[in-house]
Amino acid sequence: MVMQKFRAAAASNRSTLCIGLDPDLARLPEHLTRDAAGIVQFNQAIIEATSDLVCAYKPNIAFYEALGSAGWQALKQTIASIPGHLPIILDAKRGDIGSTAKAYASAAFDELGVDAITLSPYMGYDSLQPFLERADKTCFILCRTSNPGGDDVQNLALANGEPLFLKIAELVAERWNGNQNCGLVVGATYPSEIATIHQRYPELPLLVPGVGSQGGDIGAVLAAAGEQAIINLSRSVLYASSTSSFAEAARDVAQRFLAPKQALNHP
C-alpha cells in the first residue's frame, strides 16, 4: 500500500514535508535555459539538495503541460530523478465521467507511474472510481482548499447547517475509502478547519498546501493535525534564490521549516 511508502519516507527522513515541483520558466535561476531542459536541470538540483528532508514530492502537471510535449518529457525525466523510496504525488486535480477518468488514471498511474494523485470530488463517486480502485495508489481528494475563493462552494451550508467541505470529508472517510487509499487536501490557510476534519477522521492522511507563499503557518498545521499532515511547500523553497546556489538556498528554507519540534517523533 502506498501510504506505507509515505510513512516509511517520513520515518526515515524524520519529515512530513513535501516539496512541490512547480517550475515556472519566468522564475528559473538566471543561468538556466528557460525551456524544458532548464526545468529538468532545475528540478534535479532541487531533488538532489532536498531528498533527505522530505517524505514526498508533488509535481503540478500544469507547469509541464504548459510546455507541450517537451514539458511532458521534462515531467517524465523529473519523475525518473526522484529516488524510488520517495512517493510522488501528481497534482492534477482530476475528476470527470468514468470513461474519461479511466484515461486520466491510466495516464497518471501507468504512463507516468506516480504513487498518488490529487482529485476533485465535484462530479462524485463514479468520476473517482478508476482512481479509487487502484488499491496500490493514493488519492488525495480536494476538501477545503487553500485559496480564498474556495469559500464560494466549499463553505456552502447544508441542510444540517454544516459546510459542504465536511460532507466531502465524510463521503471520503465513510464511502469512498474502501481500499484505505484516500486522503484529503486541506489548505494550511484554514487551520481550524484542518483541526475539525482531523478530529472527525483521524485516520485520513491530509495533504496540506498553503504554507509559505500563501501565508499558512506550519506550527498551526502541526497543532491541528500532527503527523497526519503532509505539508507541501512549492515557491517558498523553489525560488529561495535566483543565483547559481539556488539549490543550497532551497535546502536552507526546507530545513528551516523542519525545526526539531516539527520533526517526526521517531527513534
Ligand SMILES: O=C(O)c1cc(=O)[nH]c(=O)n1[C@@H]1O[C@H](COP(=O)(O)O)[C@@H](O)[C@H]1O
Ligand atoms: O492540490 C493542491 O496541491 C493544492 C490545493 C490547494 O488547496 N491549494 C494549493 O495551493 N494547491 C497546490 O499546492 C501548491 C502550492 O504552492 P505554493 O503556494 O507555491 O507553496 C500549488 O501546486 C497548488 O496548485
